[in-house]
Amino acid sequence: MSVKALLFLFLVAVVVTGCDTQSNEIASEVVLFPQPQELLLKGGTLRFGKDPTLYADPDFEQATRWFRHYLADGPGWKLKTTTEAEANIRIDKDTTLGAEAYRLNISEKGLHITARTNAGAFYALQTLRQLLPATFEMQHTVPRGAVTLPTLEIADAPAFSYRGMHLDVSRHFFPKEFIKEYLSYLALLKMNTFHWHLTDDQGWRIEIKKYPKLTAQGAFREETLVGHYNDVPRTYDDQRYGGFYTQEDIKEIVAYAQSLNIRVIPEIEMPGHAQAAISAYPEVGCTGEPVPVATEWGIFENVFCTKPETMQFLKDVLLEVMSLFPGTYIHIGGDEAPKTHWKSCADCQFRMLKEGIASEDALQSWFIEEIESFVNDHGKQIIGWDEILEGGLAPNATVMSWRGVEGGIAAAEAGHDVIMTPTSHMYFDYYQDSHPEEPLAIGGYLPLQKVLAFSPVPEGLSPEASHHILGAQGNVWTEYMSTSEQVTYMIFPRMIALSEVVWSGSKNDPEKAYSELLHRLPKFQQRLTIKGITHYNPLQRLDITFSLARDTLFAIVETPLSNATVRYEYAEEVQTYSAPVPLTTSGTFRAQMMEGEQAVGHAYSTHVKIHQGIASTLSVSTPPHPAYDEGGINALYNGVLGSSERFGDGEWLGFWGEDIAIAMEWNTPIAISKVETRFFEAKGQWVYAPKQVLVEWTTAEGMKYSKTIEVTASDTDTSLRNLTWNGELPQQKIKKLVLRIPSYGTIPQGAQGAGNPAWTFLDELVIE
Numbered sequence: 001m002s003v004k005a006l007l008f009l010f011l012v013a014v015v016v017t018g019c020d021t022q023s024n025e026i027a028s029e030v031v032l033f034p035q036p037q038e039l040l041l042k043g044g045t046l047r048f049g050k051d052p053t054l055y056a057d058p059d060f061e062q063a064t065r066w067f068r069h070y071l072a073d074g075p076g077w078k079l080k081t082t083t084e085a086e087a088n089i090r091i092d093k094d095t096t097l098g099a100e101a102y103r104l105n106i107s108e109k110g111l112h113i114t115a116r117t118n119a120g121a122f123y124a125l126q127t128l129r130q131l132l133p134a135t136f137e138m139q140h141t142v143p144r145g146a147v148t149l150p151t152l153e154i155a156d157a158p159a160f161s162y163r164g165m166h167l168d169v170s171r172h173f174f175p176k177e178f179i180k181e182y183l184s185y186l187a188l189l190k191m192n193t194f195h196w197h198l199t200d201d202q203g204w205r206i207e208i209k210k211y212p213k214l215t216a217q218g219a220f221r222e223e224t225l226v227g228h229y230n231d232v233p234r235t236y237d238d239q240r241y242g243g244f245y246t247q248e249d250i251k252e253i254v255a256y257a258q259s260l261n262i263r264v265i266p267e268i269e270m271p272g273h274a275q276a277a278i279s280a281y282p283e284v285g286c287t288g289e290p291v292p293v294a295t296e297w298g299i300f301e302n303v304f305c306t307k308p309e310t311m312q313f314l315k316d317v318l319l320e321v322m323s324l325f326p327g328t329y330i331h332i333g334g335d336e337a338p339k340t341h342w343k344s345c346a347d348c349q350f351r352m353l354k355e356g357i358a359s360e361d362a363l364q365s366w367f368i369e370e371i372e373s374f375v376n377d378h379g380k381q382i383i384g385w386d387e388i389l390e391g392g393l394a395p396n397a398t399v400m401s402w403r404g405v406e407g408g409i410a411a412a413e414a415g416h417d418v419i420m421t422p423t424s425h426m427y428f429d430y431y432q433d434s435h436p437e438e439p440l441a442i443g444g445y446l447p448l449q450k451v452l453a454f455s456p457v458p459e460g461l462s463p464e465a466s467h468h469i470l471g472a473q474g475n476v477w478t479e480y481m482s483t484s485e486q487v488t489y490m491i492f493p494r495m496i497a498l499s500e501v502v503w504s505g506s507k508n509d510p511e512k513a514y515s516e517l518l519h520r521l522p523k524f525q526q527r528l529t530i531k532g533i534t535h536y537n538p539l540q541r542l543d544i545t546f547s548l549a550r551d552t553l554f555a556i557v558e559t560p561l562s563n564a565t566v567r568y569e570y571a572e573e574v575q576t577y578s579a580p581v582p583l584t585t586s587g588t589f590r591a592q593m594m595e596g597e598q599a600v601g602h603a604y605s606t607h608v609k610i611h612q613g614i615a616s617t618l619s620v621s622t623p624p625h626p627a628y629d630e631g632g633i634n635a636l637y638n639g640v641l642g643s644s645e646r647f648g649d650g651e652w653l654g655f656w657g658e659d660i661a662i663a664m665e666w667n668t669p670i671a672i673s674k675v676e677t678r679f680f681e682a683k684g685q686w687v688y689a690p691k692q693v694l695v696e697w698t699t700a701e702g703m704k705y706s707k708t709i710e711v712t713a714s715d716t717d718t719s720l721r722n723l724t725w726n727g728e729l730p731q732q733k734i735k736k737l738v739l740r741i742p743s744y745g746t747i748p749q750g751a752q753g754a755g756n757p758a759w760t761f762l763d764e765l766v767i768e
C-alpha cells in the first residue's frame, strides 16, 4: 500500500470516529469566531445529512455558489436546489436588515437564513461553516451519515464596516495561490478588505503594460539581506530574487476576492518607497542616476520627483491600476518619504516656486492633492498613511493611522474617514511571544491579548468624529517573512482577535474576553491544523514575571489556561509550580509546561542576578511609553536583564523622546562597588542610546555629588550600549542614587525615522 493510500485510510478513520464525538460537542458548546452579536441556544438538535437541499433568493447566488463548492470539496455533498417548502436550508431576503447583517435560525425542521445582501448571506454561511465539523475543511472527507447541529437563533452584524488585513508582497513575493489562501482566511473570519501592498523599494509587483520595465527589471533584486537589519555587519544571500503578478493574475485574484465579499485595495507607494520603480526608470527620480532595486529594508532617499514627466508617469500607472481594481479605494502610500532629493532638485524647486509652495512638506501635500484629484476624476478615492496629514491633508483623502492613533484622531476631527492600524496593536510583523526561539521578526512586541484589547474608536473622540472611524486593519510587513508558513504563523491567532475587534466590537472587560478567547481557541486551532495552516499556539506559552514583594524577589509563572501544569528548576531543585517562588541566590530559573510527563511548548530559562538595587525604592520621573511598558518599572530592578536581541521582551522599558530621571533610595545606606545598566540601540527601529548619563548620589550624611558617565559600545553585542561606573565610586555609604538619562534627541537626516524623536530603551539598573 502506498503512503498516500495509508494516509487516506487514516484520514477516513479520523473522520468516522470524529463525526459522532463532533455531534455531541456541538450540541453542548457553540464556538464561533468572531463571536456573533446575539446567540440563543434552544437546546435541541437538527440532523443535517448528506446532500442537503437549498432554496435561496436569486440575489444570493454568489454566496450559495461558495457553499456548494465548500460541501463538494470537503465531504463531497451535493447541495440540491429545491422549492421553498421542501428545502433543508432556506435563504430569504429581509430588506430591513443592515448591509452585512444576517440572521440564522436552526430549528428541528431546518435552517433558515435571512439577509439583505449577498454579503450578509455569505456571512451566515461562514457561521454555518464553523458549526459544521472542522473535518469538512479537508478535501474529500467522508462523513458517515448526518452531522448534528444545535438548534439556535443568531442575529449578527459587524461593529465596523472596514475589517482589513494587509499583506506586503514587495519585501517578499507570494505566489497568487497563496494570495488566494490568504483571502480565504479573511473570509472565514468575516473580514472584508484586503490591502495589497504591491510596490516598494525592494520590488515592483504589478504588471503595467505601458511601462514593462517596472516588472521586467523592477520586480527583481540582486540579493537580499540575511538576518536582522540591525546586525553589524549586514550580510546578504547573493541570490537573485523576485516575482510579480501579471494583469491576468490580478484579475483572477480580484474576482476570487469578490466571490468571498472581499474588496481589494491596491497600494502603489508614492512619493517614497519608490526605489524599485526608479531602478527601472531612473528618469522618474530627481537625480536621473541609476539605482538598484533595494536589497535591504528601510527608508531610501530615492523618491519620485515632482516634475511633470513623473506626475504623468504616475497617472499612467494609476490608470492601469484603477482599471484592474473595481473598488472605490486606491492606496497611494505617502509614508516615510525623505525630502533630501527634493531639496536639491532643480525641477522640484521650480515646482515650488511656480506653485507658490513654501516647504518640501507642503510640496508633498501638493503632490498628494494632485494625485488625489486625478484619482477622484476617475470616480475613485485615495487612502494614504498618516504622513499625508503633514503639510495639509488632501480634501477627500481617507487616512490610515499607523504611527499611533493620533493621526487618525486629527483626521477624523477634520471630517476625514480613518482606518486604525497603529503599530502598537495592529502590526502583526511584531513578535507575539518573548521566547528567544521565536522566528526572527522586525522587533516590537504585540501579544494576542493586546490585539483583542484594541478599541478602534479612541476614547474621548467626539460622536461626529467617531463616525469617521471606519474600522481597523492588521498589517503584515514581510521583511522577515520569506515563506507563506511564516506569514500564517504571524497572523494566526492574532487575526482571530482582530476579527473579534472589528466584527464583534470592543470588549468592556478585555481580560475576561482574553480568557474566554483562549478557552474557545482550541476549536479554531483544530480547523487550522486540519487545513495544514502553520500557527502560533498561545496556549503553550508561559508568562513568567520576576517581581518584588517586601524586598524579596519572586518568580511568578502564569499559564494561559488555569489547569496547566508547570515544572520549574531553580537552585538545583526540580518542583511542580504551585505558588510564587522566592529567589534568594543568583542563578537560572527554568520553567516548562507539562502534560503528564510530556513537555509542552518551549522551556523558559532566565538568569536571575541578585543585587543591591532590588532592595531599593525606585521611582521614575516619566512613566515608560504605553507601547513598551510591559514589565512596568519593576523591570528596572527585578534581577533580570533584557534580551540582547530584542527590546520588546518586557524587561526593557521604552521612552519616546523624553529625558528620564530614575531615583533609587535605600532605608539602610549601602556601600557600592559598581553601577551598571544597558541601553538598546536599533537605529532601524528609531532606538538610540544616550551618549552620556549624569549620576547623582546622596551620602548617608546627606552630602550630594554628581558625575557624568559616558555610555560605551558593548564588546559583545552590537545592539547594546553600556553604562558602567566602577571607578571613582563614593567612599561613603549612600542612601540615594539618581540617574539622569537624556533622550538622544531628534533622529538625524538620512537615518530611518529622520526628524522624529528617538526612543530610549533602558534595562535593569544593577547596583553591586
Ligand code: ACM
Residues within 6 Å of the ligand: 335, 336, 385, 402
Ligand atoms: C508603514 O508602516 N510604513 C506604513
Ligand code: ZN
Residues within 6 Å of the ligand: 285, 286, 304, 305, 306, 307, 341, 342, 345, 346, 347, 348
Ligand atoms: Zn525632483
